[in-house]
Amino acid sequence: MKKSANISIDFKFIRSLLKMVEIRKLKSIFEEGGIHMTDKTLVCKDCGKEFVFTAGEQEFYKEKGFTNEPTRCKDCRIARKNERFNSRRNNDNDSWK
Numbered sequence: 001m002k003k004s005a006n007i008s009i010d011f012k013f014i015r016s017l018l019k020m021v022e023i024r025k026l027k028s029i030f031e032e033g034g035i036h037m038t039d040k041t042l043v044c045k046d047c048g049k050e051f052v053f054t055a056g057e058q059e060f061y062k063e064k065g066f067t068n069e070p071t072r073c074k075d076c077r078i079a080r081k082n083e084r085f086n087s088r089r090n091n092d093n094d095s096w097k
């Protein structure tokens with residue numbers, strides 16, 4: 001009884017240690033430049049213009065856990081955001097009436 005409890009604790013401990021090591025490994029890969037992030041040129045889905053998905057943005061996306069690349073340029077993204085914001089505000093106004 002006592003023995004098995006100890007084993008399960010050790011197992012958990014080892015697992016958390018392994019996790020820490022893995023994270024450290026990943027971090028060191030990033031810090032040492034093992035993964036080279038370069039600026040990417042993508043084509044906007046809305047206006048068809050080319051836009052740059054910078055290395056910094058790629059890193060930001062990765063950090064946030066996004067796996068998809070942006071499909072719209074900054075202008076279109078801002079335009080869409082404003083549109084959504086305005087339409088929501090209009091809806092809110094309607095509901096207030």
Ligand SMILES: [Zn+2]
Binds near residue numbers: 045047073074076
């Ligand atoms: Zn665009």
